[in-house]
Amino acid sequence: MRVPTSERALAYVILIALAALVLIPVLFGSITAFKPQIIWVSSPPTWIFEPTLENFEFVFIQRKGWQYLRNSLIISSGSVIIALLLGVPAAYAFARFRFRGSKALMQWLISLRMIPPIVVGLPFYAMFLFLERGLNIGLRDTYPGLIITYQTFLLPLVIWMMRGYFVELPAAMEESAMVEGYTRLGALLRVVLPVVWPGIVATAILNFIFAWNEFFLALILSGNRTSTLPMSAGTYIVRTRVEWGNLFAVNLIIMVPVIVLTIILRRQLVKGLTFGILE
């Protein structure tokens, strides 16, 4: 497309301004994490200082940051693994078999994207409470409890994303494998999965990001033992005073892995974020 120079210059100006609007809060906020406590807040802001890691040390050691990090890692990867184990075979079936109601079922799966978390969170809280009191089954404040509830938003997304990757593969692939004596499941495991591997990685990464950032269900259903990193960020706001240096240290710990994963994932991002409806 031929674009007049003036138009292009204007596009650059606007886009660079918008990029600055992203980078300024993210970068200037983040450097607070490396400021010594005495200059966490200052007016005008302090730009030049000797960076320190004492905030990270405080967050990790005094405030059990390791524990939150561990909880976040266990819950996020646990729920992604479960979602993949259940979702990948289902996605494969939706891609390969046409059966009555398959289309309606897929559309219904997208509609789950619309359910407000409160609709799910509230009954789960009540159920966990009743299970605990009535049957002595403890799910509140446990990893399995959170991992199960996270399936509400992970599992439909895995099915939709993975179906998109399976549809792109020619069916002849498994068919020839099945002629050679593989069962359908064997063909899926030995022939199809190795090829669709990059799609599985992309699906896993995006779902991991969603689980990692999740706040609402963790707020309702986790407790001392299973609090996640986003939950812990909230603890640095005391009514009158915010511990900005510590807070930004936690923010960085939440943010950096996700940004790295996003850079890896950037080409697949649209597909995941739109539930693949666009195809």
Add this chain to the structure above:
Amino acid sequence: MTATGATGRADQSFSTRLYRATQRYKHWFFIAPALLIILTVVIYPIIFSTGVSFFRVTFASQSRPFVGLQNFERMLTNDDFIESTFNTLYYVVFSVSGSFALGFGVALLIRRITVGKDLLRLILIIPITMAPIVVGLMWNWMLDPLFGLINWFLDLVNIPEQTFLAQAATARMTVVLVDIWQWYPLVFLIIEAGMATLPRAPYESARLEGVSSWMIFRRITLPLLRPVILVALLLRTVDAFRTFDLVRVMTDGGPALTTETLSLYLYRTAFTFNKLSRAAAGSILMLLVIGLISAVMFRYLFREVGDS
């Protein structure tokens, strides 16, 4: 086995028939586990909430009397519920239109540049991947009246310090702007992906005929992008409608409930005021509204996609 003989299919042993049956329904072996979990984690809560909303239940109560539609009635006549509904609609209208306009604009602009396109795109989409709670805390810091960057900047140009989040007049719009900041890149990504798939032929013939670029945009680009636009609007609408995290950390509904959204209000009803069944009734109402909105958009969407 005798039944087999009676129907004249003695040649088919039980195991072959079982095998045939499993072959016929084999897709269910792949789907059933996932479906079972989804039914548990989605259908159970909806049934539970619907059921509970006809009784008076708290987390502590022993007796659970049947009260019919009383919970719904109380909700619909409750001033706070009405106000939070209104706030949510405000939030949806401004956040969706703002993020849509900006996202669409950026999608158009980024096609006009060449050098640094990938880098700019990457920077612009960073906010989508940040946890809303992190975004909220970060903007709290930016907006802080005493030492926030924004007030420091205003100070440089001699505007007095502003407490954007503490004043009823500005708090709502401030939160909406932060929401737009976080989500317009999503619209941008979706529209850009849609534009990449547009066919070239209609553009070439239109250009040959000397159609102005505005008319090309209106008559060719917009109609072709309709399904993509619908997807963007649908996703933004439902996300804005159920927003919780961002408001929770930025204002927690204040000042004076001016930023209280439905999710926040229902959360408080259940967990601060311990009115489980009333919150359940409210969440069912919320589900109905969001279901209605998305059903309408869905119909349009799948009609579009089906046509093309």
